[in-house]
Amino acid sequence: MFTLDRGFRRIGWFAILLLALSVMTPGRALADTGSDVAQLQALLEAQQARMDALQEQLAASRGQDAEGARNEALRNQIRQILGEQEFRESLMPSMLQAGYDGGFFIRSSDDNFLMKFNGRMQFRWTHYAKQSRNRYLSPRLRGHDMTGFDVRRLRFHISGHVYDPNLTYLIKLDADSPSGYDVGIRYAYVNYRFADEFQIRAGAFQLASTRAGFASSGNMQFCEYPETAAVFDPFEGVGVRFWGQLADKRVEYYLDIANSFNGMRNRTITTDENRELDGNPAIAFRTVWHVCGENPTKDFVSWGDIDHLETPAFDLGFHYLFDDNYGDTTSSRIVFARPKLFGGGFGVTSSEGVQINQFGFDAAFKWQGFSASGEYIFRIIDPRRAGRTPFTPLWLLTADDSTTVNHGAYVQMGYFLPIPGMERKLEAVARIGGIAVNPGPGGSEGTWFYTAGLNYYFEGNKVKLQTDLTKIPKVPLAANSWLANANDNALIWRVQLQVAF
Numbered sequence: 354m355f356t357l358d359r360g361f362r363r364i365g366w367f368a369i370l371l372l373a374l375s376v377m378t379p380g381r382a383l384a385d386t387g388s389d390v391a392q393l394q395a396l397l398e399a400q401q402a403r404m405d406a407l408q409e410q411l412a413a414s415r416g417q418d419a420e421g422a423r424n425e426a427l428r429n430q431i432r433q434i435l436g437e438q439e440f441r442e443s444l445m446p447s448m449l450q451a452g453y454d455g456g457f458f459i460r461s462s463d464d465n466f467l468m469k470f471n472g473r474m475q476f477r478w479t480h481y482a483k484q485s486r487n488r489y490l491s492p493r494l495r496g497h498d499m500t501g502f503d504v505r506r507l508r509f510h511i512s513g514h515v516y517d518p519n520l521t522y523l524i525k526l527d528a529d530s531p532s533g534y535d536v537g538i539r540y541a542y543v544n545y546r547f548a549d550e551f552q553i554r555a556g557a558f559q560l561a562s563t564r565a566g567f568a569s570s571g572n573m574q575f576c577e578y579p580e581t582a583a584v585f586d587p588f589e590g591v592g593v594r595f596w597g598q599l600a601d602k603r604v605e606y607y608l609d610i611a612n613s614f615n616g617m618r619n620r621t622i623t624t625d626e627n628r629e630l631d632g633n634p635a636i637a638f639r640t641v642w643h644v645c646g647e648n649p650t651k652d653f654v655s656w657g658d659i660d661h662l663e664t665p666a667f668d669l670g671f672h673y674l675f676d677d678n679y680g681d682t683t684s685s686r687i688v689f690a691r692p693k694l695f696g697g698g699f700g701v702t703s704s705e706g707v708q709i710n711q712f713g714f715d716a717a718f719k720w721q722g723f724s725a726s727g728e729y730i731f732r733i734i735d736p737r738r739a740g741r742t743p744f745t746p747l748w749l750l751t752a753d754d755s756t757t758v759n760h761g762a763y764v765q766m767g768y769f770l771p772i773p774g775m776e777r778k779l780e781a782v783a784r785i786g787g788i789a790v791n792p793g794p795g796g797s798e799g800t801w802f803y804t805a806g807l808n809y810y811f812e813g814n815k816v817k818l819q820t821d822l823t824k825i826p827k828v829p830l831a832a833n834s835w836l837a838n839a840n841d842n843a844l845i846w847r848v849q850l851q852v853a854f
Contacts, residue, residue, distance in 0.1 A: 450462060475507075483841055509527075520545050521546070524538065553595060560588065561637045562639060563586055571814055575782060576847040577847070580786060606638075607638065612635065612681070613683055629683075636675040645665055646668075666719045667717070670714070670715040671715075675711075678705055678708075679706060687703070687707065688839075689701075699827065707738075714728065736756075759788070759790050766782065767780050780809075780810070782804075788800055819851070820848045
């Protein structure tokens with residue numbers, strides 16, 4: 354390797370060699386000696402200048418190395434000082450950070466505070482055709498078809514953590530078409546994580562129950578939930594949740610204790626004549642076993658296999674609901690078989706004076722663009738206060754105090770069509786299910802529902818276009834602008850655009 358010192362030595366030896374050759378060359382005339390000496394002297398002077406320049410370059414290089422070492426040592430000292438949180442906070446006040454990461458966010462530099470903003474809109478066109486007279490509506494004449502546009506869901510979420518990343522919160526506002534686009538609070542809760550295995554949530558939230566009801570409406574394969582959700586889901590409630598993830602997050606459990614099912618309007622302190630609560634808590638429990646899959650908590654966030662999982666994912670779930678309702682102003686609606694004397698069909702009433710025990714089993718599978726899921730649910734309805742005042746609405750409508758059972762089930766599938774350039778864009782979906790009351794005061798009653806559709810995912814679930822066609826020979830009950838009237842013989846065509854951030 355060439356160095357400056359070795360360069361100096363080579364130049365010196367070269368000059369001596371030239372001098373020796375000039376002296377030892379035979380036949381040289383004495384007259385030429387002076388000229389040769391002059392040339393040699395000039396060469397030596399040039400080489401000396403070069404040596405001086407190289408020495409200056411070497412000194413500068415060594416100085417730069419020393420300066421670089423000093424600068425690096427200074428940087429390390431600064432890093433150590435700024436690494437001490439107390440000194441850093443005294444030197445620099447906490448600064449805010451902002452950006453987009455699964456939502457627009459504002460975060461403190463120490464990461465003790467986070468506020469994230471998300472929104473979602475579902476714009477829908479619906480054609481709701483009634484194919485026959487409705488035996489439930491008076492005067493039981495054929496109703497008119499309904500066609501038009503809705504902003505079916507308009508949601509805005511504020512979430513994050515305060516003081517500690519383990520203390521999280523969520524506030525969800527909605528302004529849906531069923532509420533007349535009035536803005537209201539849908540969910541509002543705080544959650545503290547002691548460990549993955551044990552967490553506590555308090556406030557208003559979606560109660561643990563069926564697989565369909567526990568999933569986000571923004572990640573569905575169809576424009577709406579399966580019809581079983583209208584009959585069997587407890588929807589939201591106010592209360593406390595104990596939950597966690599066990600066995601390396603392969604098993605999840607949720608235990609909810611709430612004022613009541615299906616609402617947040619119940620207050621604890623009211624006048625006796627206008628009481629809103631019966632004092633009996635409603636209980637909801639759900640557990641899921643992620644049997645296989647690489648990301649147990651994320652594989653089934655979306656109903657469809659948008660990610661085209663390379664490893665099969667399989668879930669098994671179970672839920673249980675209990676409610677002994679004797680005075681809750683917001684409560685579940687129950688369906689029953691109307692007596693044939695009054696036209697038959699499904700009847701609908703509140704669960705006032707009724708004890709409900711509900712059980713359900715569900716499963717889901719995904720792999721390489723294919724997805725399948727299904728549930729079976731049965732609800733035991735016991736009109737325990739049938740003949741006592743205040744009379745149970747179910748008993749007043751049926752004059753029957755016997756226990757009945759409602760059954761519901763569905764299976765749905767989806768597959769991303771292998772069209773070149775659209776392998777992760779276009780999904781075909783289909784669903785079939787049924788609901789039955791057996792036995793009832795009027796005997797048995799039941800219905801089937803069939804749905805097929807197509808989805809186009811522009812940006813996953815954040816931007817997608819969906820369309821589906823549903824046939825229900827006998828609608829079990831009205832469901833929040835989703836199903837119009839009990840006992841409608843309905844054919845429903847929906848086209849929906851979802852945009853979320």
